Every structure is written in structure tokens, then in C-alpha cells.
Amino acid sequence: MGLKITIALYTIFFIFQVLYIFVPLFTVKGGRYTERLKKEKGMSILVPAFNEEHIIKNCIQSILHIDYENYEAFIINDGSTDRTMDVLHSLLDLQTVKREKANRLLHKKVKSVYQSKRYPKIYVIDKQNGGKADSLNTGTDYAAFENIITLDADSVLDVNSLQVINTALEDDKVLAAGGMVHIGQAFHGDYTNPKPYFKISNLLKFQFIQYLANFYLYKSTQTKFNALAIISGAFGIFKKEILFEVGGYRITIGEDMDITMRIQSLIKTKYKDAKVKFIPEAVCYTEGPETLKDLFKQRIRWQKAFIDCIINYAKYLPTRFKPSLTVFLIVDALLLGSLTAFPTLIVPFIILLTGNGAYLALMLFSFSFSLGIFQSITSIIINNRLGHGFTATDRLRLCLFIPFEIVTYRFLGVLFNVFGTVGYFINKDSWNKVKRVGDSHQDYGNDLSENGTVIPINRDKEKLG
Numbered sequence: 001m002g003l004k005i006t007i008a009l010y011t012i013f014f015i016f017q018v019l020y021i022f023v024p025l026f027t028v029k030g031g032r033y034t035e036r037l038k039k040e041k042g043m044s045i046l047v048p049a050f051n052e053e054h055i056i057k058n059c060i061q062s063i064l065h066i067d068y069e070n071y072e073a074f075i076i077n078d079g080s081t082d083r084t085m086d087v088l089h090s091l092l093d094l095q096t097v098k099r100e101k102a103n104r105l106l107h108k109k110v111k112s113v114y115q116s117k118r119y120p121k122i123y124v125i126d127k128q129n130g131g132k133a134d135s136l137n138t139g140t141d142y143a144a145f146e147n148i149i150t151l152d153a154d155s156v157l158d159v160n161s162l163q164v165i166n167t168a169l170e171d172d173k174v175l176a177a178g179g180m181v182h183i184g185q186a187f188h189g190d191y192t193n194p195k196p197y198f199k200i201s202n203l204l205k206f207q208f209i210q211y212l213a214n215f216y217l218y219k220s221t222q223t224k225f226n227a228l229a230i231i232s233g234a235f236g237i238f239k240k241e242i243l244f245e246v247g248g249y250r251i252t253i254g255e256d257m258d259i260t261m262r263i264q265s266l267i268k269t270k271y272k273d274a275k276v277k278f279i280p281e282a283v284c285y286t287e288g289p290e291t292l293k294d295l296f297k298q299r300i301r302w303q304k305a306f307i308d309c310i311i312n313y314a315k316y317l318p319t320r321f322k323p324s325l326t327v328f329l330i331v332d333a334l335l336l337g338s339l340t341a342f343p344t345l346i347v348p349f350i351i352l353l354t355g356n357g358a359y360l361a362l363m364l365f366s367f368s369f370s371l372g373i374f375q376s377i378t379s380i381i382i383n384n385r386l387g388h389g390f391t392a393t394d395r396l397r398l399c400l401f402i403p404f405e406i407v408t409y410r411f412l413g414v415l416f417n418v419f420g421t422v423g424y425f426i427n428k429d430s431w432n433k434v435k436r437v438g439d440s441h442q443d444y445g446n447d448l449s450e451n452g453t454v455i456p457i458n459r460d461k462e463k464l465g
Contacts, residue, residue, distance in 0.1 A: 003360070009340060010364055016332045017371045020213075021378050024220040030385040033167040033281050040070035041166050042145030044240070045157075048135035050078040052153040053087045055287060059153055060091060062284075064119060065191040068162035071149075073122045074139045079108075079129025088124050092116035099123070099142055105248040107138040132233070133249035140243050148243060150236040151284065156184055157235075158283035159192050165237055168279050176238045176263050176276045178231035180215050182388075183208040184285035194285065196383075198394040198401075203295065205401050206409035207288040212379035219278040220382075227328040228276045229264065229309075230257045235284040242266070252312075253428065254305020261313055265320040280386060296416070303338070303420020304428055310334055341417035372406040 045063060049056055056075065063073050077085055088094060094114035108130035116122040127138055140148055147169065151157065161179065168177065186208040188197040198205065215232075222228045231237075233256035246262040249255045260276060267274045289295040310329070317326045347361065380398065384390070390398065 006360070006364075009336065010367075012331065013336050013340075014367065014371070016336065017375065020217040020221050021371075021374050023224055024217050024382055025378050027224060028216065028220050028280060028382050028385065030387065033164045033279070035167055036163060037166055037170070040068060040162075041147055041169055043068070043071045043147045043149055043162055043165070044139070044143035044145040045071060045073040045149045045151060046076060046136055046139035046143070047074065047151045047153055047155075048076045048078055048132045048139070049080065049084055049153045050129070050132075050135075051080045051082040051084060053080075053083040055154045056084060056087060057091060058156055059151065060122065062156040062158075062191050063122065065159050066157055066162050067159050068166070070145075071121060071162060072144060074125055074142060075122070076125045076127065076135040076139050078127060078131065078135045085124075085126060088114075092122055092124065093118045094124055097123075100144075101141045102244070103141065104244045105137040105141045107134050107141065110138060113142070131251055133251045133255040136255070137248040140240060140248060143240060146240050148236075148238045148240050150233065150238070152234045152286060154184075154287040155181075155234050156191065156285040158194075158285070161282045161284060164279065164282040168277075168282070169237075173274050174277055175242045175267065175271065175274045176231055176236065176260065177279050177282075178219065178228070178277075179235040179237065179282035179284055180278075180280045180386075181211060181232050181234045182283060182285045183211055183288040185288060185290070187285060196388050196390050196394060198390065198397045201290065202401070202405075202409070203292060204288055204290065205397075206405050206412075207295070209376055209379070209398075209402065209405060210410075211288075212383055213375050215278070216280060216379050216382045217375060220280065222328055223276075223278045225324040225328065226275060226322055227325040228278060229260055229325060229329050229333070231260045231276065232256060234286045235282070237279070237282070238263075252305070252308060253301065254308050257305055257309045258312070261309060261321075264322070264325055265313075265316065268321050280382070295412075296419075299412075299416035300420040300423055303417055304424040306333065306338070307421055307424040308428060338417050338421055341414045341421075344414050345418055369403075369406055372410065373402065376402045376406075 047056075047059055052059075060073075060075070075088060077088065092114075093116060095117055096112055097115040099113045108128040111126045111128070114124040114126070116124075123142075125138055125142060127135070130138075136150060147165075149162070149165070165177070165179070168174065183204060185200050185204050186197060187194040189195045198208075200208075219228060236256065238259075242263055243249075243259075246259070246266060250258050250262075252258050263276060267276070289298050313321075317330065347357070376398075380390070
């Protein structure tokens, strides 16, 4: 009986993994959204910031470099206890302004709203601490434009990102979307033309490859099946009215998945032809954890957020969500991703102690290894199609690292799932902030520039102003 269950589960796993290879391979092409529209849709960029003194400069700098005119940006200081507000005053030369708000979302008290004298499109909202969800609700309430772009404070927007989104939103059925998130340390150059750079630590290489697969393969496939359940908090796109209609962000440990699920529910019950999609051509760069400890914190929090959403929405899945989303969420993410992590962790010890099942385990591992290789190759092919090709040296580094990563770092996912799931039921609300390295020794002077300044993606300190 156990053998039949194992083979059945692996067969389902194999089907999903094959989908994640061939659907993106044949559907994600380069050259989409290259037409520059004459009319720019209004976009409000929201950046929640809590104790981000070391990394907020990079985020602001990238906003100043975007090739777009019809936007505004809000840095939402969520009661920071470090020098975040001092840095913002220094960089932006802030002045207090009166700002209209919609008064449609609840949030903590706003102390002041500022506008930059140097860069009038950038505003700062200084508010009482309420968490990321509360900050996003605050920014949405103050936003003037119909489209909301949400970024993490360590996110760096690609120069063409808003132009791509502007074209993609010509499809008025799109209520929300996610962009491509790259590990920033794996790129170098300036914000206007970053290039992949694979001379980084193995931990960052692992994250870079994992992000390629998670976004290019998984999210692209889920989009094709109308089953996208998570828009990454690092880079999201939303119609403001939809955020108002669902009541804004809920204060939870997984606000990005929660908001996506509530929008998907609205699509199923009210806006039948609407959709949530992934736009791989719209790119931002995020700072990946540089230590195993910080990576562990981040992934445990992600797993807790996933379990929280599953518990909150389980009873509604049959009636308020499309069947395809339910299948991907319950079968692939929960059953194959989270629940099977427990026997995966235990089985090797059983084999060592009893000697039973070694041949089957070796066979399944061989299949999984092959799938991992093919998925990584597919990710790299798509990455190249979308204009992020590697040098010959970096291609060699990738070829050498990928097999090693599959048999080492990739097994960390099992640990993250197990510890995150157990940790949720022990203390779901515990949250350890991941250390942001940024430019921890930088001068916070008024050296932002909108034109021509070389600002390295991978924090090449010598070139910073």
C-alpha cells in the first residue's frame, strides 16, 4: 500500500514538474510589450519602510531612473526607530504638504505627509507603526492614480518596468499582476543596464536560480491556468479600485498571498472574465539574504504565511475560487510541497536503518535530479529570451553549480517547509526581520541623481556617490 501511494504521489509530482518545464518553454517569448504607448497610465508606487536606513537610498535611486513620467511614489515610514526619516530628509529635502485621501481604508494615524523639494514626484508618509499591510493601506488611501505598484524597500525597479506595465495593462481584464523579481546581488552595472553576474556566494547563486524557476516557470504556468495564488510583495501591480473593493490588505503574516487570494475570490464570484497574471518582462531586483540564518528566517516566514492562508481559505476553495487555482494550491503546493516534506525528511533515515526501499528511492531521486536539471536549463533559456543573457564564463559557472545545487542547497526547501509548518502551530506570529545589508557605511548626503549616475546593482562600493 505504501509503495502504491509513493508511486501515485510521485506520478502527480512528475506531471506538475513537466508542466512547469514545457508550458513556459513554449509560451514565454521575448519581444512582448515592447511597443511604447503614447498615453501613460497613472501609477502610484508604494514603498513601506520600517528601519530601512541602509537600503532605502537604492530604492529611491531606481525610482528616479525609471523611463516614465506619469507616476508618483510614496515612501511610507512605518514608525521606524532607526535613522530612516533622517535619511529621507537628507536625500529628498522634504517639506510638509496637505494631501487629499480617499478615506476608504483603515490604517494607523499619519503624523505628517511630506513632498520632496528636489524630486516633486516623491512623497513620504510618516505614520505610526502598524506593519506592512497597514502601510500599504495608508499609501493606497493617499494614492492619486488608478494603478498601484507595491515594492519592498529593498526592491530596485528596472528602468523599463513601468513602460512594460503600461502596455500590459492595455488588457483591461487584468485586475492585478506580479512582476519578475531577480536577486540583485547577481547583477552588476548601473540601473539603466544591469547585467547578470555570477561571481557571488553559493547561497546567493542558489537563491538566484530558485527565483528564476519560481517566477519564470511556476508563475508563468500558473498564469496560463488562471491559478496564480501569490503576487510577490517585492513587486506587485494592482487596480486601486480592486484594493478598495476587497477592503485593502489584511494584517497577517502573509499579506501578499492573502490579498491575491481575495482578489481571485472576487474574480470567481463577481468579475468572471478578469484575471491575475505574471508579467515576466516587468523586472525589479531585490536583496537576497546573505547568510544561512537570514535565509532560514525568510523562508520560515514564507511557509508560515502559506499555512496561514491555507487554513483561512480552505473551506472557501470549492465555492469561491476557480478549480484550477484549488488544484495547484492544494495538490501541488500543500500536498506535494509541504506535507510530503515530512516523509522526505524521514525516509532516508528509515532506509539507512532497515535497508528497505533503497532502489526505489534511488530511482525517484534520479528522476527528480533530471527534472531539476531540465527546469534550471529552461529557466536560463527564458532568462536569455528576455534579455538577461550570461557571459561564457558565467555559463560555465552555472553548468558547474546547478548539479551541485540540486543535491545540496535544494534540500533546504524540505527543512524550510517542515520547520515553517511546525513553527506555525507553535507560534505563528513570531517574525524575525531579515537583516538588510544594503550600503551600511554609505554617506547619506544629497547625492541622488536622475540622469547618468552609475549606481551598481551589486553594491560595488567604490562607484557610489
